[in-house]
Amino acid sequence: VWSFYTQVKQYKLSLPNSSFILLMKIISTCHSPQALKMAISVYYDALNNYKQGSRLVVPLSQSEKTKLSILLLSSYDDSTDYNQILPLNMLWETYISQLPDESKNIEVLYHRAYLSILLGSHQLESAIEYFDLVVKHFTFPKLQLLSELPMAKFINNLCSTSDCSNLNSVIQTIITYGSGQILTTSMWIKILDVGLKENDYQLVKTIYDNYIMKGFADSAVTTEQAIFEDFSSKNQIFNTLNDKIIFQILHTLSTNGDVNLTLTLIETHFLHKSAKGEKALTKELCIKIIESYCYHIESQREWSDISSKTIKDQSIKKLLDVLNGFMIKFVRDNNEVLSYKDITSAMSIKFWNYYAYDENIQKEQTKRSIISESIIHSEENEWQTMVLPRKLSNKNLHSSSFGNMLANMDILREFVLDHIEYLSLDSNFQPKTITLFINCLLNHINLHQNFTATTQVLLQLKNKNTNFINEWLDGDLINIILNTLAISSASKKSSRILFDYLKHNSIPITPDQYRYLLSANLKGYIHDGLHMVLYGYLHDYNGVVTSEIKHLLRDIPTKDIHGHEGTLKLIEFCNLSPQTIIKEVDQFYGNNNLHKEFVTEEPIGNWSKKYYQDFDIRDAGYIKGIFSL
Secondary structure, X not given: OHHHHHHHXXXXXXXXXHHHHHHHHHHXXXXXXXXXXXXXXXXXXXXXXHHHOOOOOOOOOHHHHHHHHHHHHHHHHHOOOHHHHHHHHHHHHHOHHHOOOOOOHHHHHHHHHHHHHHHHOOOHHHHHHHHHHHHHHOOOOHHHHHXXXXXXXXXXXXXXXXXXXXXXXXXXXXXXXXXXXXXXXXXXXXXXXXXXXXXXXXXXXXXXXXXXXXXXXXXOOOHHHHHHOOHHHOOOOOOOOOHHHHHHHHHHHHHOOOHHHHHHHXXXXXXXXXXXXXXXXXXXXXXXXXXXXXXXXXXXXXXXXXXXXXXXXXXXXXXXXXXXXXXXXXXXXXXXXXXXXXXXXXXXXXXXXXXXXXXXXXXXXXXXXXXXHHHHOXXXXXXXXXXXXXXXXXXXXXXXXXXXXXXXXXHHHHHHHHHHHHHHHOOOOOHHHHHHHHHHHXXXXXXXXXXXXXXXXXXXXXXXXXXXXXXXXXXXXXHHHHHHHHOOOOOHHHHHHHHHHHHHOOOOOOHHHHHHHHHHXXXXXXXXXXXXXXXXXXXXXXXXXXXXXXXXHHOOOHHHHOOOHHHHHHHHHHHHOOOOOHHHHHHHHHHOOOOOOOOOOOOOXXXXXXXXXXXXXXXXXXXXXXXXX
């Protein structure tokens, strides 16, 4: 085509108007950036063809100009050159906009061409702004506009950048002004995939409400519909999505705290199917319901909203009611009950967002106000203060703007007493529910606080129920407590008390728990505690040392072992990892003067890891009373 047209121009041949239109039709089907330049050249020549003076050529009629303009604008669909914006605008202002266009068909094609250039040249931000501007100011029916714009290309570009916010905005625009039919099934699924990968609540909810559950009131299926109706008659996609995708949608809804839609989705896609003999409420679904309650965080409160000491956060009590309902169901059905590991991450978010009166926040607010007033009322460049401005709040996702309220020991103690009393007064609460709550709380403290806070929780439990160890303590709780010991710099004495408690009550100590006890004793002067814990381990496991404990021993700084020949030999003995009998272990300890069952006073020295003895003595006193030793 280009060769033919080059010869026409070279020999200055005159073509009838119909030939120009035919040429433009051929060029517009080429779908290549190079074809656009040819189309522009042909368009200009067609407009000026009559000036050559040939009697066979007459000026283009309005109808012919319209046809040529439509074909020209269609040629921009595959443009990748941002520099084509200027020629397009010149053509529009000089020629195309002068044509009669009562139905706005030509204007729509102009907007399509403009947006195609932006998308093809990767000007995505400009494309988003232009799309919003055109939709806002287009006076004719929006469906006419949206049906012609390159929506598939637009959405593909947004998907490639995982731009969930703008994807949701575009879909909402299509739903509001156009029709969901503009988006094909493959486009809906592609957008859903992006939303699920990014765990974007707004985007996933939009697709769920307007595509997956289209045709169902409130995005729900009633019991009558589940039993008597064919779902495919309302929405063909409803039955085509597998449980894996539905569960991914459920995950996004639950981890973004949409309790109502989480319950509705489970009822619609899982429980109603049980009416047809397909599904029932499983442990995994129960966990998702619990997550939705945990992540359901009310809007961040200003201090004025909770400045009263009488206000109490009741949301965790509501969550405990839900937990207990599931525990009753699992016990009744003889199913596997929930473990704290199933829900601890979500519960930690709930604990983090617990709110209560804290006078320290009031002091901080007053301090912030004074600094702000000093800055506002001071002259420029003259403000001085001993306190420099700094960030005083943090409103990250799933974080309380006041921080971890349970880090305040007074609030923590009141929190434990209040919620344990709530659980204890109602006989319907399962002991397993109480244990689950305690485990989740102490694991939250293990992650975000210290052993002192753990001690305070255990102390309040002891005050509330002197027999709590027998009624509420389980293997998971022992693990959590020992893990908290391991990362503390003030828990050596407490670790020995707990070690004695476990031995005295013939409670098996796992290799991991021994590792925690060892870690607790590798602070400050390490030798006596190390000897004692390893003696217990070697006895219990016939001298076979796990790789994790070997790694822990290898990481002990050389300067802490220097001058202690017995400790060095003990570490070498453990690294050999032979299977030994108890008599050999006793003989080894005797030959090397190692401590089996007692620890001397802490000597003063410059140790690699800091040990806070005063704090340890304080907490150890509580631990001894709690475990009645």
